[in-house]
Amino acid sequence: MTSEYARAGLLLAWLVTAFLPVHAQNRIGQFDGQADVGKVKHPGSATYNPARQEYTIVGSGTNIWFDHDEFHFVWKRMKGDFILQTNGKLLGKGVDPHRKLGWMVRSSLDSNSAHVNAVVHGDGLTSLQFRRTKGAATEEQKSSLTSADVIQLARKGNTYTMSVARNGQLFVTEQVTDLNLGDEVYVGLFVCSHNPNVSEKAVFHNVRLIIPARDNFVPYREYIGSDLELMDVATGHRKIIYHSPESIQAPNWLPNNKALIYNHNGKLYRFDLAKKTPSVINTDFAVNNNNDHVLSFDGKMLGISNHVKEEGNKSIVFTMPVEGGTPKRITPLGHSYLHSWSPDGKSLIYTGQRDGEFDIYRIPSNGGQEVRLTTAKGLDDGSEYSPDGQFIYFNSTRSGTMQIWRMNADGSNQVQVTNDEFNNWFPHISPDGKWIVILSFGKDVSPDDHPFYKQVYLRLLPVSGTTPARVIAYVYGGQGTINTPSWSPDSKQIAFISNTDSVDKASVSNK
Numbered sequence: 342m343t344s345e346y347a348r349a350g351l352l353l354a355w356l357v358t359a360f361l362p363v364h365a366q367n368r369i370g371q372f373d374g375q376a377d378v379g380k381v382k383h384p385g386s387a388t389y390n391p392a393r394q395e396y397t398i399v400g401s402g403t404n405i406w407f408d409h410d411e412f413h414f415v416w417k418r419m420k421g422d423f424i425l426q427t428n429g430k431l432l433g434k435g436v437d438p439h440r441k442l443g444w445m446v447r448s449s450l451d452s453n454s455a456h457v458n459a460v461v462h463g464d465g466l467t468s469l470q471f472r473r474t475k476g477a478a479t480e481e482q483k484s485s486l487t488s489a490d491v492i493q494l495a496r497k498g499n500t501y502t503m504s505v506a507r508n509g510q511l512f513v514t515e516q517v518t519d520l521n522l523g524d525e526v527y528v529g530l531f532v533c534s535h536n537p538n539v540s541e542k543a544v545f546h547n548v549r550l551i552i553p554a555r556d557n558f559v560p561y562r563e564y565i566g567s568d569l570e571l572m573d574v575a576t577g578h579r580k581i582i583y584h585s586p587e588s589i590q591a592p593n594w595l596p597n598n599k600a601l602i603y604n605h606n607g608k609l610y611r612f613d614l615a616k617k618t619p620s621v622i623n624t625d626f627a628v629n630n631n632n633d634h635v636l637s638f639d640g641k642m643l644g645i646s647n648h649v650k651e652e653g654n655k656s657i658v659f660t661m662p663v664e665g666g667t668p669k670r671i672t673p674l675g676h677s678y679l680h681s682w683s684p685d686g687k688s689l690i691y692t693g694q695r696d697g698e699f700d701i702y703r704i705p706s707n708g709g710q711e712v713r714l715t716t717a718k719g720l721d722d723g724s725e726y727s728p729d730g731q732f733i734y735f736n737s738t739r740s741g742t743m744q745i746w747r748m749n750a751d752g753s754n755q756v757q758v759t760n761d762e763f764n765n766w767f768p769h770i771s772p773d774g775k776w777i778v779i780l781s782f783g784k785d786v787s788p789d790d791h792p793f794y795k796q797v798y799l800r801l802l803p804v805s806g807t808t809p810a811r812v813i814a815y816v817y818g819g820q821g822t823i824n825t826p827s828w829s830p831d832s833k834q835i836a837f838i839s840n841t842d843s844v845d846k847a848s849v850s851n852k
Contacts, residue, residue: 370396371550371844372529375415377402379452383540385413385532394580396545398442400532405441405460405470406479409452411537414445416529417550419847424495424551424796424817425528428508428577431463432542438464439535442543444494446501447527451475455522458531459494459503463541469503469515486513491815508577509811511798547579551817552842554794564588565794565842567821569603569612571834574776574801577813582617586843588793590821591632592836594829595663596640601827601836602663604632609645623665631656632824633678636663637686638728642706644671644689646679658691660706671708681725681733681826682706683750690714690724690733701735703752714752720789723767725826726750727774727804734758734768734777743788745779758806763798764788767824770804771832777802778835779810780823793820794840817841 367374370389377385383401390397402411425444443460457471465487472479489505493512499521504512528550534541554565569583569592585605592612593602601612602622607629610619624630627647633656635644643663646656655675659668676694683689686706693702693711701724704711715721719738726733730750737746740757743764748755759765763781770777781798782791799814799822816822818839827836 369415370394371548372415372417373848374417375413376450377412378414378447378450378531379403379409379411381411381413382537385540387413387415393578394546394548396530396548397542398530398532398545399540399542400534401537401540402533402535403537404439404535405458405531405533408472408476408478410454410456410533411452412531412533414447414450414527414529414531416447416450416527417844417848419526419528419550419844420524421847422495422497422553423528423847424493424549424553426491426493426547426549426551426815426817427530427545428491428547429461429530429543429545430490431461431532432544435463435534435541436539437535438462439466440541441531441533441535442545443492443531445527445529445531446494446496446522448475448522450527457494457501457517457520457522459492459505461489461492461505463535467505469501469517471501471517471520473520482515482517484513484515489513493815506812506815509813511812512815547577549817549839549841550844551840552844552847553817554840554842558794560793565840568839568841569601569836570839571829571836572799572814573834574778574813575833579814582614583612583619588821590838591634591824592827592838593634593636593825594827594834594836595636596638596830598830602634602636602643603838604630604634609634609643624661625667627659627661627668629654631678632821633680633691635679635682635825637682637706638684639686642682642686644679644682646677646691649675658689658704660689669708671704671706672711674711677702678722680723683726684728684730690726692722692724701733701752712752714748715755717755723824725768725770727770728772729774734770736766736768736779738788741788743782745777759802759810761810764791765800766791769823769826769828769835771828772830773832775804775832777804778813778823778828780819781810782819791820793818795819797822799823799835799837 381401385400400413440463445458447456453476467484467489469482491506493504502516567589572579609622629648633646658672661668678692700715717739724735745758800810802810823837
C-alpha cells in the first residue's frame with residue numbers, strides 16, 4: 342500500500358506541475374519563460390544572475406529570416422505600449438558572422454509568426470527586421486550605425502522604433518509603422534547562431550521592461566512607479582536596488598556611504614543601503630517638501646525646500662539635522678528652491694523667484710541677507726558648488742536653450758560650459774572634483790521645463806572641459822531622476838531614479 346500511495350503522490354505532483362502556468366515553472370528574472378523557436382539542432386538555455394542583474398543566453402538556429410525563424414527566446418507576454426532596453430554582447434569570436442542577438446516582439450512562438458526585432462549581428466550589422474503577417478517574407482531596415490551594444494525597441498500602438506547606440510554615444514533610430522502584431526505579444530531577448538550545428542552565447546545587462554506613462558496623464562497629479570538605481574560610472578552597469586509603485590525622487594548619497602535620502606509625497610526618507618529599506622525622516626511641520634533637498638558636505642545637516650501653505654504655498658528653504666528634527670527657516674522670501682551647501686558649511690545657494698525672474702541667490706546657512714548672483718534674463722537654476730568651493734555650476738536658458746554654465750563663487754566670470762542640441766540640467770560635480778554628470782532632455786522639451794516621464798540621457802563630462810559630454814545612461818525618467826547631488830563618496834557611482842508603470846498591468850496570463 343505504501344508504494345501505491347507513493348506512486349499516486351508522484352502522479353499528483355506531476356499533474357500539478359504540468360498544468361502550472363508557464364511562468365510559474367520557468368520564470369527567469371523579469372521574464373516568464375524561455376523557448377527554442379523553430380526546429381533547432383541544439384537546445385538553447387538561459388540563466389539569470391540576480392547579483393549582477395544579468396542574463397546569459399545560449400542559442401542555436403539557422404536564421405531569423407525569410408518566412409520562418411530558428412533561435413532561443415527568453416520571453417514575457419505583454420500588452421499595450423512599452424519600451425525595451427538592454428546592453429548586450431556576443432561572447433567569443435563565434436563561427437558565423439551573422440550570429441545575432443537583440444530584442445524581439447512576436448505574435449506567437451510559432452516559427453513563422455509575425456514579428457519585429459532590433460538585432461545586432463556578429464559582423465556589426467545592426468537593423469530593424471520585421472515580418473508583417475504569419476509566413477510572410479522578412480523585411481529589413483538597416484541602421485547607419487554598426488556594432489551597437491545598446492539596443493532599445495519601443496512600441497506605441499502599431500509603430501515600432503529601434504534606437505541603438507555604441508555605449509557612450511547618442512541613439513540612432515529606425516522605425517516601422519502600421520505593423521499590427523496584436524495587442525498581446527511575446528516580448529523578449531534572443532540569440533541565434535546562424536549555423537544550425539553550433540550554439541552561440543550572449544550576455545545582457547541593464548535590461549529594462551518599461552511601461553511609459555499614458556498619453557493623457559496629468560502631470561504633478563498622476564504618477565507612475567519608480568526604480569531607485571545605482572550605476573557604476575566607469576562601466577555603465579546599473580542595478581535596481583528598490584522599486585516603488587509610486588513616485589520617489591531625487592536621491593542624495595550620504596558621505597558615510599550608509600544611506601541615501603529621497604523624497605516621496607512631500608516627506609523625506611532615509612534608504613538604508615545595507616538593509617535595502619526606507620524609513621521616514623522626522624521633518625516636524627515640514628511635510629510638503631519638493632525634490633530640492635541637499636546635504637552639507639560633512640553630511641551632518643540637511644537642507645530642504647518646503648511649501649508653506651500660509652504663504653501661498655511658496656517654497657521656502659529650511660535646514661535641520663540629518664537625523665531629523667525641527668526645521669529652521671533660512672530664506673525670508675519664496676519661491677526659494679535649494680540646490681547646494683558650500684563646502685565650508687557657511688552658505689546656501691538656491692533659485693529664487695523674485696519679481697517674475699528666476700535667479701541664483703546666496704544666503705548664510707544660519708540665515709541673513711540674501712545676495713543675488715545672476716541677473717541674466719531667463720531661467721537660472723540647478724546651482725552647485727565645486728568641492729573646493731571656488732566655482733558654482735548652474736544651468737541657464739540665457740543662450741536660448743538650457744545649457745550648463747560656471748561662475749566664480751562670488752558670481753563673477755559667468756561662462757558657458759556646454760553648447761549642444763540638448764537641454765541640459767542639474768550639473769553635479771563628483772566629490773573628487775574631476776567630473777560633472779548632467780541630465781539631458783531632447784528638443785521635444787521646452788528649455789525651461791524638465792518634465793516627468795521622458796526618454797533622457799545622463800551624460801558625463803570632465804570638469805577640465807577637454808572632451809565633450811558622453812552618455813553614461815539611457816533612461817526613461819526626467820523630473821526627479823537626478824535633481825540633487827547623488828555621487829557616491831568615492832566618486833565611482835551615482836544614484837538616480839528611473840520610471841515605469843507596473844509591468845504586471847501590461848502582462849497577460851500564460852495559462
